[in-house]
Amino acid sequence: MTVRRDFKEPARCRPDLVIGRDELFTSAHEQLTRGGSVLLHGPAGIGKSTVLRALAVEYGDAARTVLRCSATESESHLPFLALADLFGLVLDEVADKLPSAQRTALESALTGRGESTLQRDGLALRLAVLSALRALAATRPVLLVADDMQWLDSASAELLGFAARRLGDTPVQLLCAVRTEGQEYDRQLRASPPDTLAVRLNPLSPAQVSTLLDHRGYTDLPRSTVREIHRTSGGNPLFALELGRALGENPTPPRPGEPLPVPTSLRALVLSRLDMLSDEARRTLLVASAGARPTLALLHAAGRENAEAETAQAAALGLLATEPEGPAVRFAHPLISAALYAEAPAQERRAAHTALSTAASDPIERARHLALSTTGTDPEVAARLAEAAALARDRGAPSVAASLGLLAARHTPADGGPAPDERRLEAAEDAIIAGEVDLARDIAREVLTRATAPAERVRAWMVVIEAAGQALGDVDAVYPQVLADAGDDPVLLAQVHYQLAWRGLVVQGDFAEAREQAAHAAELAARGGDRRNELMALALQASTETLMGHPDAPATIKRALREPQDPYVACHHNGTGMARFRWLLMSDQLPEARSTITALLREARRRGMVESEVHFQRFLAETELRSGHCGRALDLARESLRLARDSGIGLGASAMLTSLAEASGGEVGRALELAREATGRAEEDGDQMYLSRALAALGHAQSVAGDAAGAVTSLRRVRELEVGLGINDPARGRWQGDLAEALVRVGEPGEAQELIDVTRAHALRLGRESILAVLDRAEALVRAAQGDQDGALVRLTSVQDRFAKLGYGLEEARAAFAMARLRTRRPGPTSYDEAARLFRRCRALPWLRQVEAAAAEEPAGTAAAPAPVPAFDALEGLASMERQVAALVMEGATNREIAARLFISVKTVEATLTRVYRKLGIRSRVDIVRLAAGRHAK
Template sequence: MEREFDAAPSDRLVGRAAVLDRARAQLSSGGSVLLSGPAGIGKSAVLRALTEEFGGGAVAVLRCSPTESESHLPFLSLIDLLEFAAGEVSDSLPVPQRAALEAALTGRADSSDQPEGLALRLAVLSVLRTLAGRAPVLVVADDLQWMDPVSTELLAFAARRLGGLPVRFLAAVRTGTDREGCEEVQLGCLASLPRQPLVLRVPPLSTHQLSELLADRKEHPALHSSVLQDIHRTSGGNPFYALELARALAERPVPPRPGEPLPVPTGLRTLVLNRLGALSPEARTTLLIAGAGARPTLALLRECGRPAAEAEIAEAAELGIARLDPDGVVRFTHPLISAALYSEAPSGARREAHTALAGATSDPIERARHLALATSGEDEHVARTLEGAASVARERGAPAAAARLGLLAADRTPPENLPEVLRRRLCAAEDALVAGDTALARGTAREVLAQAVLPADRVRAWIVVIDSAGQAMADVDDAFPQALADAGEDPRLLAPLLYQVSWRAALVEGSLTRAREVAARSASLAARVGDRRTELLALAFQALTETLSGHPDAEQTLERALQEPQDPRVACDHNGPGYLRFSCLLMGDRLDEARAALAPLVPIARRRGAVESEILFLRGLADTELRAGRCETALELAHESLRLAEDVGVGVGPALHLAALAEAAGGSVQRALSLAHSGIRRSEEDGDRVFLTRSLTALGHARLMGSDAHGAVVALRRVRELEEDQGVAEPARGRWQGDLAEALVRVGALAEAQEVIDVTRDAAVRLGRGSVLGVLERAQALLTAERGDLDGAAAGLRAAGERLGRLGYRLEEGRTRLALYGVEARRRGPGAARAVLEESARIFRRAKALPWLELVAAARERAGHRSPHLSRGSAAISLVTPPAADGAASSEPSASSSSSLTSQDSAVAVLAGGRLDSLAEMERRVAALVLEGSTNREIAAQLFVSVKTVEATLTRVYRKLGIRSRVDIVRLAALRTG
């Protein structure tokens, strides 16, 4: 009975938005839905949510939830569905039908093959028709695979004859059961419907979604990201399995050490090991070795002393336990089987498996891990081997693996050699920090502090604790005085610690002046003792504070930070000179140079496994693309940064603010508002005053776009107050001043708007911030128009648009053209101003600025214009459009549309037979670039994703379009356009 295995219900369904959205759309249109997936994946939870949503009010809901133990009993599901409903309509049935139905529902009939079989079929059909004539009917069947065959056949008979009546089926079927082909067999009653049912696979949860799920269950403690990843890998993303594994962890007094298996609860072991009893002892031993290895191949198993490995894996394959891939790798049908097998094995058998693997594998990291797990107790030789493997992992850009190996090395170090234990733990903590596993880093550093007495060890551990807090430095405020006391007057210890203090001054105290002073002192001390890494980081932060506060030494300090020699560890550090140079280029309106400076750092950060740096660099690229008016790319990069930040719990507040801005430009204003509010909450929780202003800026901008000028003023006034308190004098940092001035104009606060413009203009002129001046010119023109000088306002807006266009700020240029339309419509009438509106629309279409296109469509509707690209009275987008002014094909959504189509999209739409919904956004973009002749590597570079991601995306495109290769994409497009 699957309900026993489904994830426990909660107030919200984590990770099911996409499934729910598609199911809602199908049910709303009168269609039927079948949810499929393995036990525990959460089908019943989705089914319950949809039933509650669509089964309320006047809808008649017929439910059944058959079980395996009852699946042999005929009519049982029919009884559950119709027992009460049939009583309401049975009197209207012909006597033979009523008698047959009563016999089935009371258990007197035992087969639909009896003479009254046709009467019973007609009776079921009549009941459904009668109910549907009174109100819409929703038939809900959970665990459809256990529905008795008689009930299945009766429902199929009725379904084929319901015609256009309002009867919808909502069902869930388990896949991966012992009952072969159960999904296909039980599709019968749905596949016969007039409208084909939508079959939706309920997917596994991602690591981040699993983290959300566990966080919603208060009984589960906070888990290190490394442990969370183990749970995700072992559970296969199955929420029920994950909850059970986490519950077992919560019952243990201490979490498992690196290399230790997760505790598999007895219930799960019983669930997944039922078939292992049929295995021969030899096959079981071979599978234990395979499960202990990282990538077990037949060759490796033979090297481990298993000459009959192929036959033993074939034995496991017959039982549905494991299989042999074409590349020779052994795969378990579910990771939990491997974990349970390992958990069940005696400790001696585990050590023998690891001993065999240590002797067979050639990889130094794997060899060291198996050597450690093959031995018990402390062993300095094993510890040194593990430490060497950690160094190899670090060099390979696998800091997470290095952290685990380092902790294993510390555990295997004899306790009498305490200095080595502490040193190895500190290295592991620093590796965990690079990998983004802040909880593991902080916990390990605290362990060191509990034992360390040497100031150098203690200060190093304190820095890990402080660094692990990320933006939430207020959470570790107590660490600073203790760390400073441990450092004393030793410049080698004081320099890196003061660097952390300078960040605290900016984030927690909100004082750029103090932050600059402390950073300068840190750089000076570091230079004195030859600590080039700390010197470069401190100089970079000093230059940043000087830039933001308008200090005259900012450029000179940045030059010092960029001088040779550079430390390779700082080259792609998220707080290093490289990123600061990018920031200065971006604030100086040198968008192409900024992109060129930052783009190479992303793959370097990925190779190093420097997650926090990767998050920041992706965010920086998103900001660059946003300013350049490439909204779709900006949106993808911003959300990639946010997903990564949420996965590791680092830099979430900053990522939220940029995702909000990207949504406001190229996605949804409602989502922008939600993300901005989340960013504000996160920054306030972290005590991060710097990024609190950024999220407030995003909120003000989204409110302004949503025509909530008063709300925008409230948010942006607070930004102004906070930045004044912090001493921020750089107008290009947050770029909120133009929005505030425009919002103030809209609410009639003209004097305050003029004051904001004047103050900001002085700073922008002094610092040479051309784009800021362009935005201020737009605000000034709107203010001029409000004062009655429409001619002067129009001239000002034209000048502002030209300035912003020259600088490459296409989105701001389009926004200015739209403002010009408003002025010109007042000055010369909407008809005369239409060309200006179409010019703004052209810019927004190129930028894929969907919310702005909706504003254009609304302006057209108010003015009575008809878009040449829209069918009157329809939200449909024409795939064949007249050329735009520059000769490029274009199309434009209506105000209600949620996506726009470029000429590339049109080609892909033709390729997909007009079924754009069949392809996801990334799939459309990849297919479009294939049509342009781009290679996979070129596509990956343009979209800032890996080549593997491109390959996987193309595979999905091929499957959805029914083709086999990229050549078929071009051929199919040519045929359909020809």
């Protein structure tokens, strides 16, 4: 759960620092490489100039003549100014190559000597610009770089447009940028060569804004603040950096419920038209800016009687959106709302909030406005805010609850009733659930500076430890302090020993110690009547015993699942539901595991439990991967990783699982990158438990990539780690088969057999059927390496059947592939068709490529007809939801099953399938299934 911000050197015009524009940069660079031109367009501050400079550096090398101009608004009335910027330094080089009349006209225009005008010397000037470009291009290619083309003087624009339309095959390219609010770049496109790619720069995502702020040195901003910067800036890089700078220079951060401070530079930029509003219209807009979801009805209820006319006036000035929005009142850009609010005097702000505190229909909104309209402490206001926080918590909005809780603490008097710090700690706990770990940590640290009551101090220390996430080594010094604060209170001690159990797992890598601490925590919590912490400790004890292969694991799981249950614990990512899921998954009960984790994910989303959502999404991806639904698993894993990067939670674990999914259904190169990222994060955190998982993912990716030696190195390290950790259940990481097969490939069958024998003993004791099948597949390869081809084939045939019965589609396909490889060493016809069919059904692209490569290497006369091109390649032209629905149809899922697994309605599934049929040129589900089998639809 730690928020990592890697150190970055200061931004320079290098392509790798054009943040969030990788695909755009690549497509633009490819267009230039093909000899075409590029027009970048988008609103002010969106990063056009940054991308333009980076492309010019990357593409405009010494083999080209680069002509540059950058227009400004204040100089746009000066004729030929852009032309002078472009040709001023090369005029001497081309002057003697121009006819006399053209040379005279061009020199007069560029130097200002004479009275050259388009009206008087129009044709000569037009031809002179065209001839000058041709003369320059005769020696080497020309790249014309023009920024801010919207300010280009009209004379230069006309001349360049004339030349651009007539250059033909002359090696002259344009790289231009123009400010546009929508898609209005027709004028600039007409001034560009015919082969011009128009590229629109869109807003940055929250994760990209965070990276941008990191690059510029704003590394200490809480994640909640970064998210608010993204919202206020609308993803505009310039606006985001200005807001970040203002926050960095402001020693007092905004209080809960208050918008970000908007610097004067941005206020002037977005509020230049505000003075044209009437005073009453400005007050109406202030009320709208203070509201969370302003509508005309809300404005009327807040006393703004002429809201329709006043908002229409604002829309005409570009301050409000003009497109049809129904009853909503929407600002043209979020920054306009923030700047308008920041510009208003404090008294006017409070008046707006006072009006909204009675006008708003939602009790949470009414309470928030009441708080922002009140100064000083007020027990009634504090009580209403606390009630609103509880309501937000029940609605699954813990982030809102945290904000309201802090407002409640601010208005709570120090004497009588709930103390301010009690409400602050409740807000911190809400922040933890919402993934706002920086905010939670700051609140807890502040409380600890003055708290004296043991219960309050222990509660605050728990927040500090929770906020550390996997980096528990960073808070190692906390444990002696919190033990001292807990004294001999069993309830407080239970919380401490629960965290000590996690420390044993993550920092010490000692499963036996972790089990002992969790069991002790459960006993203490039961003694103190704390059912919630008793269940959390039992869930951790059960999960630890499961991973250890401890014989008490089933009994502990039953104890953890006994009534009464606690709804929060039941759906927590370390709770009782998760313990049950882990047991089901490791016991090969895939359908039950899928339904369990799907229900947990749905509940976590309903409650707004961000950290749990990240982990449950990842575990659902793992379940689909084991079931052989590689395409579905890859989509889920990528979504989990995106959510992890946006929230800063579970990054290493999500990268690890996405690596496995990429190796099975995506790109092996990407799988290797992600596995190395996960390994680096685990080593940085000192997290021994996830380090072994990350290395196992790396070894698997290396194995799929054909790097057997690398796989052996990585997976031997995994074996050493898990022996040291005391992990005896091979179903936890499932790396043993990969290591055994890689050992065979590097010529170490003896070591492979020894690993198989040791692992088989544990798998037999625990009843891990799929692991036994994996080991038998590996042992078949050992036998083949030792010359027993017949015995190997017999064993592989049995293995494939067992995987089919267990529902492990990808493992079944790997067994078929191993058989096909062995048969190529025997006389007679061979075929990879069965392996290709099974991999195609799983959408296992990297494995399918291996099959195709192996089939192509067969000796002449032995190979069967090549397998058809994978039918699901056609899905790449579909939208994301369409691909997911089509892939599930290929796997045999019904419409109702698809709806449940994708969290959509059956009607949405039916509508999506209709679009799929149209795009693929087919007519039914049967045709999709035929595609899955590699047959053409009839």
